[in-house]
Amino acid sequence: MSDALQVAIEPTRDEHLAAAVQSVGARIVGLGEARILVWIGPPSEFPDLPDHVEWVALKTAGIEDFVTAGVIDNRRIWTNASGFYAENVAEHALALLLAGLRQINSAVLRHWDKQPIDTAVRSLHSSTVAIIGAGGIAASLIPRLTASGARVIAVNRSGRPVDGAAVTLPSARTDEVWGQTDHVVLAAPATAETHHLINAKSLATLPAHAWVVNVARGPLVDQNALVAALRDGQIAGAALDVTDPEPPADDDPLWSLPNVIITPHVANPASGLTRVMAPFLAENLRRFAAGEILLSVVEPGRDY
């Protein structure tokens, strides 16, 4: 790139993104000279944009807060990080599901309590796992699950068959899933349609050995119904990276149930975002320079 692209990384410098910019021969400049802004701060600190900024790259997958803050305009290209972190979230979902099935939580809490743990261990292989919201995370999760010997039921909006899934259902038929699956992974955006998707009725239909994994958003689960189902043994357990509210209150019964695993919203660790984003930024800079379509362009009117 002889005519170096001018890129601002704001509001703080970041070594991973700086290396990505330099790796494609672009040049790091201040906002006053930039054609491209890589914004890694919060919406509240977002600057007034000079007209010469043609593309703003945001580091998060969900950009609800930027939409709400009104910073996204239609005078340039905006990209988010949708899909960049799918491998990470898929890996965490697999870790949570296996931790539940293999009783890692009981082992951590109870020490060599062999008999009850031995009889409670379940296998992922030969089981069926339903993924609700079969997008980028599911695309990364399905090969992991099938390599682990599980069969996958995917649920997406259209019902268009998902690669690697044994069955794909449209979201309008989600209620058919509960009686056909061993376990559930929630990976859908939080919308009116997905609100309390896991509720008293779905929990009552799931098998007693089911684990429910949530790496999406807390409101997909009716948490009171979940607590009741976990207490009554309607399902085997829940492994949650997200809750509602987040974190749960100190006296939330979730904390004291033995069949719950809670990780503090770290499926995609905030501390590692820019490291994971860096190669995608480099690819998008290459595409920008070549006049190609960028990855993860924000579609106006879609806020997730």
Place this chain on the structure above:
Amino acid sequence: MSDALQVAIEPTRDEHLAAAVQSVGARIVGLGEARILVWIGPPSEFPDLPDHVEWVALKTAGIEDFVTAGVIDNRRIWTNASGFYAENVAEHALALLLAGLRQINSAVLRHWDKQPIDTAVRSLHSSTVAIIGAGGIAASLIPRLTASGARVIAVNRSGRPVDGAAVTLPSARTDEVWGQTDHVVLAAPATAETHHLINAKSLATLPAHAWVVNVARGPLVDQNALVAALRDGQIAGAALDVTDPEPPADDDPLWSLPNVIITPHVANPASGLTRVMAPFLAENLRRFAAGEILLSVVEPGRDY
């Protein structure tokens, strides 16, 4: 099978194995009439065998105790369950590795302690995992690891390339592994050669972010050296399904280290053995009736 095979299941009846016998049209009889004995008891209770018993099927993968007790003769075929439980053990190894990398243990113990957990989470994808003892467990584990985006270094006796591994090394070159891998999974039998394979020297060579997973046997690890390395932060953590001794003493420092996950030797749950064994028994009965070579025939002189 019109001329039904006569099979004894001793010393107790087992529903899974009985169903397997019946599924191939064989008949369950007492030992006095049996051509085949399926023995699911301990070596100490092993009966005197009538000459008409042509094949004894044992339910464990390791049969050291039967060899030591002198019950294995050369007057008939003996099979063990070598390889039958590989999927289970591989799944547990993956669960332990992911639980460590994704900080499930810290989350279980500390609750929503977001900042330290967020920064401690590591990814299996884009990492290198060495499997020491690349036999049946590795054959099941490698596809799970590669589907999770990891690169595998396999170590076996011969150094003959292992399917799916990026690199295979002979066990004589094991010491080269520690500096080339991110994480280690131990899946080798306990022998003089593998005794204290993980020791002060290998621990000092592994990277500081390394997790060591043991689903093999406790004596492969010099536990005092491991405790010292975990205390000093020489490695990130250890996830152990086996220990030395087993279980660790109540005052063993392993129990109190935050970067240790211990499961009580449940990679292959004892309570589920016959359920997992059942389809293999059915297949072997079919082979026996057809005069084919059986799965997992015990080779005289090999005691693992």
